[in-house]
Amino acid sequence: MSLYLVFLGCAVVAGTVFVLQFLLAVVGVGLEGTDFPDEIPDDIPDDVGGDSHGSTALFGVLSFKTIVTALTFFGLAGLACLSAGLNEPVSFTIAVVFGLAAMYGVHWMMQLMMKLAQDGTVRIRNTVGEHGTVYIPIPANQSGVGKIQVRVQDQLVEFAAQTTADEKLTTGTPVQVIETVSPTIVLVVPLSTQVDAHPDSAEPEQTAQAH
Numbered sequence: 001m002s003l004y005l006v007f008l009g010c011a012v013v014a015g016t017v018f019v020l021q022f023l024l025a026v027v028g029v030g031l032e033g034t035d036f037p038d039e040i041p042d043d044i045p046d047d048v049g050g051d052s053h054g055s056t057a058l059f060g061v062l063s064f065k066t067i068v069t070a071l072t073f074f075g076l077a078g079l080a081c082l083s084a085g086l087n088e089p090v091s092f093t094i095a096v097v098f099g100l101a102a103m104y105g106v107h108w109m110m111q112l113m114m115k116l117a118q119d120g121t122v123r124i125r126n127t128v129g130e131h132g133t134v135y136i137p138i139p140a141n142q143s144g145v146g147k148i149q150v151r152v153q154d155q156l157v158e159f160a161a162q163t164t165a166d167e168k169l170t171t172g173t174p175v176q177v178i179e180t181v182s183p184t185i186v187l188v189v190p191l192s193t194q195v196d197a198h199p200d201s202a203e204p205e206q207t208a209q210a211h
Contacts, residue, residue, distance in 0.1 A: 003082070003092060006075075007076075011076050018068050063107075067103070070099040071099065073099050074098060077095040081094050130176070132175055134169045134173040137169060139162075159185070161185065163187065164187065165189060175189060176189055
């Protein structure tokens with residue numbers, strides 16, 4: 001089998017899978033888990049570039065996505081080199097370099113996305129107990145999703161929100177975040193509920209004044 005056919009096979013087969021992966025990712029589906037779990041591992045390195053050594057660094061970047069990407073760019077680069085008139089050894093070397101570069105590039109981007117997801121998860125957890133304001137009306141009894149604005153980590157941010165209240169929360173209603181429903185949705189109650197939740201607290205004081 002000639003090297004040309006090897007390059008062509010990698011470019012066609014891996015390239016097709018690569019394009020399918022991209023299209024599925026656009027519509028929210030992946031050939032391997034694309035949704036991050038509620039609990040993002042705490043051992044994701046702060047330095048996305050990493051500082052691994054030897055075979056550990058290589059095995060750390062191997063995944064279905066990175067291998068498909070490497071084979072795709074290996075094939076395309078090899079075909080381009082042969083078309084440019086380069087001999088097979090040089091074409092093979094350049095193709096390997098392009099394939100490895102693409103593999104590490106995709107691995108770096110995946111780690112960066114995980115790091116960003118981790119930061120977002122930490123921030124949404126910090127909303128619990130904070131007061132905010134309804135930005136987009138929130139349907140009653142968790143029957144739908146609206147949005148709130150809340151200050152977290154010195155930033156005014158928006159989060160999708162649901163409520164357990166019996167009535168729809170309109171724009172401008174002050175609310176308190178009581179828990180997180182998912183990595184992107186918080187559960188809120190109107191602040192008036194917090195006050196009304198303990199109506200009997202004023203009765204002892206009134207009784208004492210009566211005596």
